[in-house]
Amino acid sequence: MNRVQNFIDGQFVDGSEPDFENRFPATGEVVSAVSCAGQDEVDRAVRAAKKALTGPWGKMSVAERIALLRKLADGIQARFDEFLSAEIKDTGKPISIASHIDIPRGAANFNVFADQIATVSTETFQMATPDGNGALNYALRMPRGVIGVVCPWNLPLLLMTWKVAPALACGNTVVVKPSEETPTTATLLGEVMNAVGIPHGVYNVVHGFGGGSTGEFLTSHPDVDAITFTGETVTGEAIMAAASNGVRPVSLELGGKNPAVVFDDADIDATLEGLGRSCFANTGQVCLGTERVYVQRGIFDELVEKLGAKAKAYKFGDPFDKATGMGPLISAEHRRKVLGFYDKARADGATIVAGGGVPDVDGFPGGYWVEPTVWTGLSADSAVVTDEIFGPCTHLMPFDDEDEAVALANASPYGLAASIWTTNLTRAHRVAAQVDSGITWVNCWFLRDLRTPFGGSKRSGIGREGGIHSLEFYTELRNVCIKL
Numbered sequence: 001m002n003r004v005q006n007f008i009d010g011q012f013v014d015g016s017e018p019d020f021e022n023r024f025p026a027t028g029e030v031v032s033a034v035s036c037a038g039q040d041e042v043d044r045a046v047r048a049a050k051k052a053l054t055g056p057w058g059k060m061s062v063a064e065r066i067a068l069l070r071k072l073a074d075g076i077q078a079r080f081d082e083f084l085s086a087e088i089k090d091t092g093k094p095i096s097i098a099s100h101i102d103i104p105r106g107a108a109n110f111n112v113f114a115d116q117i118a119t120v121s122t123e124t125f126q127m128a129t130p131d132g133n134g135a136l137n138y139a140l141r142m143p144r145g146v147i148g149v150v151c152p153w154n155l156p157l158l159l160m161t162w163k164v165a166p167a168l169a170c171g172n173t174v175v176v177k178p179s180e181e182t183p184t185t186a187t188l189l190g191e192v193m194n195a196v197g198i199p200h201g202v203y204n205v206v207h208g209f210g211g212g213s214t215g216e217f218l219t220s221h222p223d224v225d226a227i228t229f230t231g232e233t234v235t236g237e238a239i240m241a242a243a244s245n246g247v248r249p250v251s252l253e254l255g256g257k258n259p260a261v262v263f264d265d266a267d268i269d270a271t272l273e274g275l276g277r278s279c280f281a282n283t284g285q286v287c288l289g290t291e292r293v294y295v296q297r298g299i300f301d302e303l304v305e306k307l308g309a310k311a312k313a314y315k316f317g318d319p320f321d322k323a324t325g326m327g328p329l330i331s332a333e334h335r336r337k338v339l340g341f342y343d344k345a346r347a348d349g350a351t352i353v354a355g356g357g358v359p360d361v362d363g364f365p366g367g368y369w370v371e372p373t374v375w376t377g378l379s380a381d382s383a384v385v386t387d388e389i390f391g392p393c394t395h396l397m398p399f400d401d402e403d404e405a406v407a408l409a410n411a412s413p414y415g416l417a418a419s420i421w422t423t424n425l426t427r428a429h430r431v432a433a434q435v436d437s438g439i440t441w442v443n444c445w446f447l448r449d450l451r452t453p454f455g456g457s458k459r460s461g462i463g464r465e466g467g468i469h470s471l472e473f474y475t476e477l478r479n480v481c482i483k484l
């Protein structure tokens with residue numbers, strides 16, 4: 001697909017704004033032109049979504065919607081290689097990640113919420129009444145309507161379908177604004193939507209940018225009934241403000257600065273395997289990644305040395321090569337941001353255990369490459385330790401006792417994810433209950449049961465996604481009280 005169009009009311013259409021370029025992050029080369037939606041196209045998409053609510057889609061039974069969601073999962077699976085190639089060209093992420101995480105989860109998300117909507121219940125209450133005949137209360141679970149979906153670039157298909165699947169399962173319609181960095185799989189999904197028979201207007205895609213552009217046109221549109229957003233905290237604040245004009249519910253999955261706490265009784269090999277992924281997977285561009293590691297003093301030097309060796313062992317290269325372990329960052333702009341933190345760490349006197357610079361990658365000179373980096377020696381208030389970097393880098397700091405570790409882990413305005421590494425499971429339960437994060441892993445990382453509540457505390461977000469929690473956001477409960 002070397003020109004990516006908008007998808008409105010079942011049609012692939014051009015936007016009224018000038019096209020923008022889509023670059024392959026491993027080479028910096030332009031791989032496609034993207035049609036940019038203006039206010040008119042956003043209006044058309046919202047109008048189509050609203051109209052679809054009262055058409056065949058709005059009249060469908062839950063069973064009919066479930067059957068269509070399963071066809072969408074099958075449709076993605078059937079075109080796995082096209083989705084895979086598109087996602088790699090948009091993100092530069094290695095095929096080993098995109099083929100095992102991004103595309104399989106794109107299909108799984110539709111099946112998970114087909115399962116969820118099939119079994120969700122609502123409540124009833126019988127009540128006594130003065131005349132003795134009683135009354136029955138029952139709740140109706142209704143779709144909210146048109147959902148504005150605004151997505152980030154790090155896991156494009158996964159995170160978009162993580163929202164679209166439950167929204168459709170609940171009978172809503174959606175207008176999706178993918179990241180300008182990663183437009184392709186959202187438009188490709190439009191082809192699958194038409195192929196499986198999703199009625200026109202149920203799923204719409206408008207491409208463009210954020211403030212003053214497509215994203216803002218969507219989130220401030222008066223006919224959007226709810227907004228679900230994943231992205232930076234500062235963007236979440238802007239979207240929350242836009243949503244308040246019309247009083248729409250928002251679901252915000254935002255930034256993080258996630259800690260790992262490693263006690264001296266941890267299984268070192270398992271810890272290194274877990275931290276090797278949580279610090280560096282997807283070139284550190286995972287909201288749940290670990291950018292702060294607190295290590296009990298007795299094993300600090302060993303862990304620093306071994307994690308540094310893991311960072312140095314990563315193999316850069318062609319993202320389409322199965323042997324490639326690390327890809328580039330998403331863009332030149334994001335690389336400037338990450339390298340700015342690399343410079344800041346150096347200026348603040350960090351000990352650079354591994355990395356800290358830009359690698360030479362044979363055959364890919366124009367890519368947005370950075371070295372996986374491990375630091376020690378910075379103070380707790382260094383920007384490198386407090387601010388989200390969203391790159392393949394982490395800082396390790398020693399601690400002596402459990403209370404100190406908990407205090408260090410919680411010393412952040414964010415509260416998205418954490419990991420605890422210890423073989424003392426009594427301590428694991430005790431510490432997990434004290435860490436201010438939406439999700440805490442113990443002796444593992446990124447193990448995901450899609451029925452569980454997923455979301456951030458503090459400045460990492462509002463609301464929870466996953467299982468029934470997604471259905472609670474994409475439906476509104478109405479109570480009916482009937483006199484018997």
Ligand SMILES: NC(=O)c1ccc[n+]([C@@H]2O[C@H](COP(=O)([O-])OP(=O)(O)OC[C@H]3O[C@@H](n4cnc5c(N)ncnc54)[C@H](O)[C@@H]3O)[C@@H](O)[C@H]2O)c1
Nearest residue numbers: 152153178179209210211215216231232235253254255287
């Ligand atoms: N909590 C989570 O589940 C989760 C998951 C993935 C990424 N993230 C976070 O996302 C960030 C990286 O993604 P990003 O750089 O794409 O985030 P971003 O906030 O820069 O952009 C996200 C999306 O919002 C749009 N946007 C930007 N400004 C807007 C505005 N004013 N109004 C409407 N839309 C606007 C962008 O065009 C893009 O589509 C990181 O902070 C990461 O932690 C969080």
Ligand SMILES: N/C(=C\C=C\C=O)C(=O)O
Nearest residue numbers: 154162285286287288448
């Ligand atoms: N929301 C999810 C992952 C988020 C990853 C952040 O980069 C998920 O696994 O459902």
